[in-house]
Amino acid sequence: MAELTLTALGKRFDSHVALTEVSATFDDGEFVALLGPSGCGKTTLLRLLAGFEAPTEGEIAVDGTLVASARSGKLLPPEERNMGIVFQSYALWPHMSVARNVAYPLEVRGFSRAERRTRVAAALEMTGLTDYADRMPAALSGGQRQRVALARSLVADPSAVLLDEPLANLDLSLRATMQEAFAAFHQRTGATMVYVTHDQTEAMAMADRVAVMDGGRIRQFATPEVLYSEPADAFVAGFVGDGAVVPVEPCGPSDTGDVTVRLLGQEVSARARVAGPDRLCIRPEDITLGDEGALRAEVRQCTYLGGRFRLRLIAEGGLDLVAFSTARVRQGASLGLTIGRPWGFAAEVAHG
């Protein structure tokens, strides 16, 4: 297992810029999720790591050794990179049994028969496939195929395992089971894993750190908690978690160490990393509902989520907000709001 370093990485397809100025370090043994809407460049980044594409700018290093560089033209082909990969379509070879599929990377590397057998048995056991070793892929269910692909990607001790939306083809309940399986699997193997997904719950549930991508850039690369409570910009705030982003006027620091901003004439105390934030990310948890309250809002929609209700509110000035409530609230009702310590940031952030 190894550390992956990306330096000012960029990829252009003819005139289309798929990836630009991507710099990050994925630590040894870390589970990293690349999260973003379709077309954000996450799959391109994965294919650059695997070596299926060559970068047009920047460099990729594995444990400090350069594997791809646009400047020197060095490009280690995929077969020499020692990466494991799990495709969205699983790409199991239909003419080989489960055991053969898993053994293939070992065969290619010239492992002895005995060594192969031990390793394959271990990989199958870890993925719960021991009883299916002699089945053909066509005779497996979706979740089982997924696990074969996973076992195959890991069996040869790769520097990193790359996963390209591996759960996109599974139904919801199976997806939850597989998420747990992946997380447990990562814990047990300690493999460096790079996981591409467009599903934020999936990314937040499994990853140590999530790189939120949009327009070919990494917008923020942080732990799920930080992404949720301290989003770097409006895109991350909107893409990750529930809530609203509203414009505010900065008023300077408060006496508690926070900053004070003015929202609809009211002074609100906010957490921030910048001195004068002009945007607030108000999560549902930041809003306390009551009859009293300096801010008034009208209930537009009330959706039951199981255990609680999600309210879509329109505050004075047409501001859209989201809050949670323990009881059903009539549509059109007027409520008072208290806002406690939301996250503030500046609308224009320098990308870096």
Next chain:
Amino acid sequence: MTPKMATNMGGSRSGDWLLSALMGLAILLTLAPVVRLLVEGVSGPAGFSLAPVAEVLAQSTTLSALWHSIFTAGVGTVISVILGGAFAFLVALTDIRAKGALVFCLMIPMMIPPQITALAWTQVMGPSSVLLKTIGLAPPLGSPQPLHSPLGIAVLLGIQHTSIVFLTLRAGLRAIPPEAVEAARISGARGLRLWWQVVLPLSVPSLAAGTAMAFVTALGNFGIPAMLGIPAGYSTLPTLIYQRLAGLGTSVLTEVAVLALLIGVVALAGVLLNRLFLRRRAYGLIGLANRPLEVSLRHLRLPVELALWLVIFAILVLPLLALAATSLVPAYGVPLNWQTISLGGWYEALFRQPVTARAFGNSFLLATGAAVVLMAISLPLAWVMLRRPNRLSRTFDLLVDLPYALPGVVLAIACILLFINLPLTDLTLYGTIWIIFIAYIARFFTVMLRPVQSALAQLDPAMEEAAQSAGASLGRRLRTIILPLTAPAAAAGAILVFLTAFNELTVSALLWSSGTETLGVVIFNLEDSGETVMASAVSVAVVGVVIVLMGAIQLASRRLPKGVVPWQN
């Protein structure tokens, strides 16, 4: 992007130059003969000249042969379309029984060499027919053989190429989503209206493609007009070329090159006409044809089935029976009964004549060799064409059909021109078995390449990328991942190549020499020298081998991976 980057895109490997060399060789093989032919046709003693063309075109024999070719191929195509079309529509759309057996029987005429078809049919009719004599229906001696006529040639060409129309149209019909027909039925359309207004318009592209293919194949057919036309003094372009070359030798190469080009032009015109016609009529089909259509014929089913099997009997069983009958008499013209039955012809042809055994060996080696070599080079070529497309591979993609679409005589002349004197040496391939082999490779390249290409295109690229990430080099991926997954298509291609090459006459008729006879040549020569009984015996043997081979493949089909048997899809 720096230029250095560009060369590194897609990961350049040491094996790449080998693939490029293979591609270059393949292009040379398919293109060189045609170019050589063109050069020969338009060059005089002092370089470029249209004099040979003008000279040949001015001869009345050329013009009459041209007309004969167009007439027989045209009428033959009409017959193929009627027969093959009817079978395709009925087999693909209705609930008739024993479809597998029908398809198998319809495939046989295509696999039987045309000269055997011709020989078999002449044994059905005419004053010397052993079959007719045996049942006492033979016309009086001296009455003409009705098949030695333009219409006779056309009818047999039609029967010979029925399967081409049938297979192409059936494939097209299978691609029609059943919903299209069901929607029309819900709207109230039934019976012939359904067929006329929905099914027929949707199947026009495949019907047209089959028609064009049948026409081009009929145009280049040599066996049938040679067996039926030469005795009647009725020449088509391929037989005219053969007669010129056989009579005057290589001194008339320029003249026959022009004649060959003439066939090529007519064939090309047919293909272009078809494209033009299709441009306005190709509808995109939406939806998946997952279930085959099965329109119930109800009380008409039995009569329709009887009619279909009657046609099969008439075009397949009857001529083969006649052929078998002829092969079993001691001398041509003697009626067959328990007193006269004799295996003398068989014994003489198969065991006394060394040329027959030699020809069996030659044909078997040539067909196997062509199938094996083509299988070995088609996979890497198809891979390069799909994954590393460049100008070279696109050129090849355009040209690879050419040697197959051109009539075999044209290709044969082209190969003679090209190999009669190997460039830079005094060596010649003419008169050796290698010239036939190379011609076969060029001719059947597309038969092998196309199925492999389409199988490869359907493969999920992630299959290969997964292997690449697992550390497998290009050669290893080709061997362990791509080869097994495209093997069914390759096997189907190889079976077709083998069966077609095994029976081939048109190319080898001009390329053989003593010692390198093929089966087609032996049968043709035996009949040509009046040894009809022996020709029949060899023919029955060849048909037997073909049917046994096809039957074995058919029987094994359940245990073979899907797609190996070319006539099942």
